[in-house]
Amino acid sequence: MIKYNLTCECGKIFESWFSSSSEYDLLHKKKLIRCIYCESSVIKKSVMSPNISSKSNKINKKTKIEKNIKKQLLDFRKYIEKNCKYVGDNFSKEARNIHYDKKTSTGIYGKATPEETTELIEEGIEVATIPWVDKKEN
Ligand SMILES: [Zn+2]
Numbered sequence: 001m002i003k004y005n006l007t008c009e010c011g012k013i014f015e016s017w018f019s020s021s022s023e024y025d026l027l028h029k030k031k032l033i034r035c036i037y038c039e040s041s042v043i044k045k046s047v048m049s050p051n052i053s054s055k056s057n058k059i060n061k062k063t064k065i066e067k068n069i070k071k072q073l074l075d076f077r078k079y080i081e082k083n084c085k086y087v088g089d090n091f092s093k094e095a096r097n098i099h100y101d102k103k104t105s106t107g108i109y110g111k112a113t114p115e116e117t118t119e120l121i122e123e124g125i126e127v128a129t130i131p132w133v134d135k136k137e138n
Contacts, residue, residue, distance in 0.1 A: 008035035009042040073133040084109045092116040099125040 002021060007013050014036050018024040024045070027033050031041035084107035087094040091110030098108065112120070112127070120127045 005046040006033065006035075007044045007046045008038060009040050010035060010038045012037045013046065070133055073131055076130065077133055080107070080109050083107055086110060092120055095120055095125050095127060096123070099123070 002018050002024070004016055004018060004024060005013055006016055012035060016033065018027070024033075028043065033043050034041050035043060085094075087108045087110040089111050091108065091112040094108050094110065095112075098106070117127055117129060
């Protein structure tokens with residue numbers, strides 16, 4: 001069953017139930033739908049539920065923002081991969097080498113446990129943890 005809001009030429013709006021949209025079309029064509037106020041058969045379907053469209057707009061907007069963030073993280077990842085040296089699990093060791101041997105200026109990236117990261121920060125070594133976005137997933 002479908003409920004339609006119907007608008008009459010007299011300006012009144014009323015609700016009516018139909019088994020399907022084609023049933024409405026058929027009855028409308030045969031002028032069998034009549035206004036409950038003035039009995040006119042000049043009836044129009046009114047636009048239905050604007051709420052649904054505004055709600056889905058919001059969802060689309062949110063997805064867009066999430067996609068943008070993901071894209072930025074991916075770009076950031078590409079930038080790091082291009083400009084920094086990957087040191088894997090040796091990250092905290094390499095980070096210390098760079099920090100204490102001022103001659104090296106290459107950036108590095110790699111894995112560190114939260115404990116190692118805290119230690120590095122406590123030693124005054126600049127460390128940033130970023131969400132590592134998977135390139136394959138879309
Ligand atoms: Zn009417």
